[in-house]
Amino acid sequence: MRWVHRFRVTRKIFNPSNPVFIDALGPIENGSHRLLFVIDRGVSDAWPDLTNDIRRYETSSDDRMMLAGEPLIIPGGEHCKNNTESLDAIVQGINERRICRQSFVVAIGGGAVLDVAGFAAATVHRGVRLIRIPTTTLAQADSGVGVKNGINALGKKNLLGTFSPPWAVINDEHFLETLTDRDWRSGFCECVKVALVKDAAFLDRIEANIPLLNQRNLEAASSIIRRSAELHLEHIVSGGDPFELTAARPLDFGHWAAHKLEQMTNFRLTHGEAVAIGMAIDITYSMQTGLLPETIGERILNILEKLGFQLHDEALRATDHLFEGLEEFREHLGGRLTIPMIRDIGEQIDIHEIDFTALKQAISQLVSRQDPALSSRTR
Numbered sequence: 001m002r003w004v005h006r007f008r009v010t011r012k013i014f015n016p017s018n019p020v021f022i023d024a025l026g027p028i029e030n031g032s033h034r035l036l037f038v039i040d041r042g043v044s045d046a047w048p049d050l051t052n053d054i055r056r057y058e059t060s061s062d063d064r065m066m067l068a069g070e071p072l073i074i075p076g077g078e079h080c081k082n083n084t085e086s087l088d089a090i091v092q093g094i095n096e097r098r099i100c101r102q103s104f105v106v107a108i109g110g111g112a113v114l115d116v117a118g119f120a121a122a123t124v125h126r127g128v129r130l131i132r133i134p135t136t137t138l139a140q141a142d143s144g145v146g147v148k149n150g151i152n153a154l155g156k157k158n159l160l161g162t163f164s165p166p167w168a169v170i171n172d173e174h175f176l177e178t179l180t181d182r183d184w185r186s187g188f189c190e191c192v193k194v195a196l197v198k199d200a201a202f203l204d205r206i207e208a209n210i211p212l213l214n215q216r217n218l219e220a221a222s223s224i225i226r227r228s229a230e231l232h233l234e235h236i237v238s239g240g241d242p243f244e245l246t247a248a249r250p251l252d253f254g255h256w257a258a259h260k261l262e263q264m265t266n267f268r269l270t271h272g273e274a275v276a277i278g279m280a281i282d283i284t285y286s287m288q289t290g291l292l293p294e295t296i297g298e299r300i301l302n303i304l305e306k307l308g309f310q311l312h313d314e315a316l317r318a319t320d321h322l323f324e325g326l327e328e329f330r331e332h333l334g335g336r337l338t339i340p341m342i343r344d345i346g347e348q349i350d351i352h353e354i355d356f357t358a359l360k361q362a363i364s365q366l367v368s369r370q371d372p373a374l375s376s377r378t379r
């Protein structure tokens with residue numbers, strides 16, 4: 001199967017003089033392009049002129065695009081994936097506004113809204129075209145360029161969803177200005193993750209930029225986010241397994257625990273925060289079992305801490321519950337347990353067996369690293 005994956009980076013996407021969005025739609029097949037915008041409420045609240053800007057952009061497009069009604073505003077955050085309310089609203093919107101397979105759903109928002117809008121777009125009419133405009137560091141660095149979508153169901157993360165490449169993905173750094181500090185920080189964890197599994201020089205760059213990232217320097221952030229998105233995209237396009245038909249999932253380093261921690265904390269932890277803890281668990285375990293040299297492991301834990309991530313959470317006390325995440329990770333693909341680990345920076349390997357005693361020890365070590373009082377309770 002062949003497909004085209006268009007990834008663009010721009011500033012002020014709906015400035016009438018900016019051709020990036022209209023060009024991404026491609027040649028017109030009949031009349032003009034019909035577009036249904038689906039916007040994260042967090043974004044529309046932070047950018048109250050956005051809808052007017054889109055209207056102005058439409059007016060200046062020489063009839064190359066036409067809005068199919070007012071944008072749909074969807075509550076942002078994980079909540080929109082936890083029940084079918086938002087999914088139903090988007091499916092209904094696509095149907096009522098007669099979005100066909102030649103038309104587009106344009107989703108603007110964080111990873112959660114992009115996931116639910118992507119699921120709706122991939123399934124109504126067996127798939128309409130989707131343009132993603134990610135607006136968080138995490139969605140711009142990782143999920144935006146991905147080929148997956150989904151919602152949570154039956155208490156499991158992303159239980160329902162499809163693999164479905166978007167028509168185009170456009171990052172606009174401008175949107176990042178209005179993120180909370182937590183959501184600003186969250187995405188850099190996925191940048192560290194992709195550096196750890198793919199690119200040692202990129203980790204050096206992230207480390208050197210920590211002070212600027214912590215000061216919310218937009219230029220430094222955009223450059224780090226861009227490299228992260230490119231590495232994710234490169235893996236999907238050239239890694240040989242875009243639809244994850246094998247059990248190997250290198251980009252899911254740290255994610256077996258992360259997905260479980262998100263559920264266990266009822267999504268009190270953001271995805272990025274949970275991934276930081278998940279990676280810290282796997283790194284500490286790897287140091288403990290001799291897979292990863294201590295100096296390297298310590299350096300990575302320090303980078304995560306300097307970026308502002310907590311490496312423990314009280315949910316880690318329920319180790320048996322957490323360990324269910326390993327089985328859920330395996331079930332997700334079937335076959336043999338396959339957990340991505342690293343043995344050096346940029347050198348990913350898969351392991352198929354876990355030493356649970358060492359894993360428990362790793363978790364208590366991690367907890368005592370930041371809060372010695374907690375460590376005795378995790379044992």
Ligand SMILES: NC(=O)c1ccc[n+]([C@@H]2O[C@H](COP(=O)([O-])OP(=O)(O)OC[C@H]3O[C@@H](n4cnc5c(N)ncnc54)[C@H](O)[C@@H]3O)[C@@H](O)[C@H]2O)c1
Nearest residue numbers: 042076077078110111112135136138143146148175178179
């Ligand atoms: N499909 C994939 O391949 C993939 C990959 C990684 C993560 N994800 C998913 O992405 C989700 C996490 O995404 P996220 O970290 O972007 O968080 P999020 O989507 O939960 O958004 C966090 C908050 O930021 C708000 N927001 C978004 N953009 C804003 C802006 N520019 N200004 C102000 N507020 C804004 C949202 O309304 C929300 O309240 C998780 O559900 C995760 O599973 C999917």
Ligand SMILES: [Zn+2]
Nearest residue numbers: 190255271275
């Ligand atoms: Zn992730």
